[in-house]
Amino acid sequence: MGSIYAALFSDSGHEVFAIDTNAAHVNAINKYGLKIIGASGDRTIRLAAFTKAPQKKVDLVIVAVKAIYLDSAVPAIRTLIDSESILLTIQNGLGGAEKLARIIKHHNFLIGVAQGFGASMKEPGLVHHSDMKSIRIGRLQHIISDGTQERLLNDVTKIWKQAGFEAYAEQDIRSVQWEKLICNVAYSSVCALTGMTLGEVLRDEHISSISRAAAIEAWEVARAQNISLSFDDPIKEIQDFGERMPNAKPSVLLDIEAGRPSEIQFISGAVPEEAKKVGKSAPVNSTLTGLVKSLENSR
Numbered sequence: 001m002g003s004i005y006a007a008l009f010s011d012s013g014h015e016v017f018a019i020d021t022n023a024a025h026v027n028a029i030n031k032y033g034l035k036i037i038g039a040s041g042d043r044t045i046r047l048a049a050f051t052k053a054p055q056k057k058v059d060l061v062i063v064a065v066k067a068i069y070l071d072s073a074v075p076a077i078r079t080l081i082d083s084e085s086i087l088l089t090i091q092n093g094l095g096g097a098e099k100l101a102r103i104i105k106h107h108n109f110l111i112g113v114a115q116g117f118g119a120s121m122k123e124p125g126l127v128h129h130s131d132m133k134s135i136r137i138g139r140l141q142h143i144i145s146d147g148t149q150e151r152l153l154n155d156v157t158k159i160w161k162q163a164g165f166e167a168y169a170e171q172d173i174r175s176v177q178w179e180k181l182i183c184n185v186a187y188s189s190v191c192a193l194t195g196m197t198l199g200e201v202l203r204d205e206h207i208s209s210i211s212r213a214a215a216i217e218a219w220e221v222a223r224a225q226n227i228s229l230s231f232d233d234p235i236k237e238i239q240d241f242g243e244r245m246p247n248a249k250p251s252v253l254l255d256i257e258a259g260r261p262s263e264i265q266f267i268s269g270a271v272p273e274e275a276k277k278v279g280k281s282a283p284v285n286s287t288l289t290g291l292v293k294s295l296e297n298s299r
Helices: 002-011 023-032 067-080 096-104 147-162 173-194 198-203 205-224 234-244 251-258 270-276 283-297
Strands: 017-019 034-038 043-045 048-050 060-063 086-090 109-115 118-123 126-131 134-139 167-169
Touching: 002 017, 002 034, 002 043, 002 118, 002 126, 023 048, 060 067, 067 096, 086 096, 086 147, 096 109, 109 147, 109 173, 134 147, 134 173, 147 167, 173 198, 173 205, 173 234, 173 251, 173 270, 173 283, 198 205, 198 234, 205 234, 205 270, 205 283, 251 283, 270 283
Parallel strands: 017 048, 034 126, 060 086, 086 109, 134 167
Antiparallel strands: 034 043, 109 134, 118 126
């Protein structure tokens, strides 16, 4: 996803550079350009890429690493920001952004949610963009909504729109996080465990019932926390989500296939943690999380 953001921002005229610990990807970008194919159009973008943050301050840092790697991204973030910089972090699940905010303690801190997005690296320097719906941007709940912060949110959202994204400034980003989480828990674990795409889950009688149970359980926890959701039917929501990109594989499945640790603890694993806060349990998502972790450990 970070490659998609970098490419579209660069193509719209911004001075952009990328940081990635994947040396092969960085080397390919520097030698041949960053190649994007798929939903946002085929293009090759020339931009600088680094495996370590250069010693320079920037206006906007977009943190697109997976939640499990946020700790390792902290030194680079601190190298790049000063008191005027804007920090926007975009991760799946719940808890990652809040954790980063506690570590960085930066006032100009925004949270992004990528809805209906899918991307995968086909080879170093080449990224396939499977779908693009919207980017939702908001503030941490504990940051006072003064005029300066409101302008900051609106200005950053405008920049995303100018770069070709469907972007929205959100007053309640927590609700948006939950809405995406409900869709993610419907597919992340079951796809990781079966190797299925989103469309295959929808068409499978047995796996689709587990998928629906996971989503309903997350929806019930959100309701118990008085989260304001934009839909009343979680089944229709996850079906619409899956039908938008039936051939897509969730990132957790891609991680399993590549032998990498996944961020399942921040997705399915977040539901039982949030359930505890309101005196509930979440046995479906707890079981699915345990199964995916066991699968990771066996590889």
